Amino acid sequence: MVTETFSPEETFALGVRIGKEALPGSIYTLSGDLGVGKTVFTQGVAKGLGIDEPVSSPTFTIVQIYEEGRLPFYHFDVYRIGDVSEMDEIGYEDCFYGQGVCMIEWAELVEEILPEHYTKILIEKDVEKGFDYRRITIEQV
Numbered sequence: 001m002v003t004e005t006f007s008p009e010e011t012f013a014l015g016v017r018i019g020k021e022a023l024p025g026s027i028y029t030l031s032g033d034l035g036v037g038k039t040v041f042t043q044g045v046a047k048g049l050g051i052d053e054p055v056s057s058p059t060f061t062i063v064q065i066y067e068e069g070r071l072p073f074y075h076f077d078v079y080r081i082g083d084v085s086e087m088d089e090i091g092y093e094d095c096f097y098g099q100g101v102c103m104i105e106w107a108e109l110v111e112e113i114l115p116e117h118y119t120k121i122l123i124e125k126d127v128e129k130g131f132d133y134r135r136i137t138i139e140q141v
């Protein structure tokens with residue numbers, strides 16, 4: 001599924017929809033360049049799950065856990081990870097294989113530990129279509 005957005009609000013709204021539909025145990029990966037909108041999208045998903053506290057990128061902790069929504073929400077940003085073993089140290093398996101929803105920014109950096117099936121989200125810019133244009137591709141793998 002490809003969705004085009006033309007503002008941060010539209011990307012947020014798409015995230016809200018995903019958050020509302022998310023099932024227990026869902027894993028979403030997010031790929032795309034720095035500043036493309038991965039965190040904006042994630043903030044929408046959190047909203048859709050009923051999380052009202054502010055969500056920002058957990059860059060220095062790798063994962064931020066939100067328990068107040070309809071389902072537990074595990075927001076990973078693995079941009080600064082040095083080695084995949086750091087994922088073991090933070091106990092990622094409890095998140096990946098639990099009853100919550102995982103969102104993993106920069107998932108390609110931890111590809112080897114991703115489960116067999118998940119929902120892959122790619123956000124891309126296209127400068128020819130404007131500064132705020134984003135193409136968001138969502139596929140099941």
Ligand code: ADP
Nearest residue numbers: 006007008011034035036037038039040132134
């Ligand atoms: P990332 O997490 O991918 O590094 P962020 O979500 O933190 O990126 O930042 C995305 C930036 O791009 C924000 O400043 C946001 O306002 C801006 N932006 C402009 N247009 C869009 C759009 N269509 N969708 C999402 N963000 C957009």
Ligand code: MG
Nearest residue numbers: 038039057105
């Ligand atoms: Mg981010």
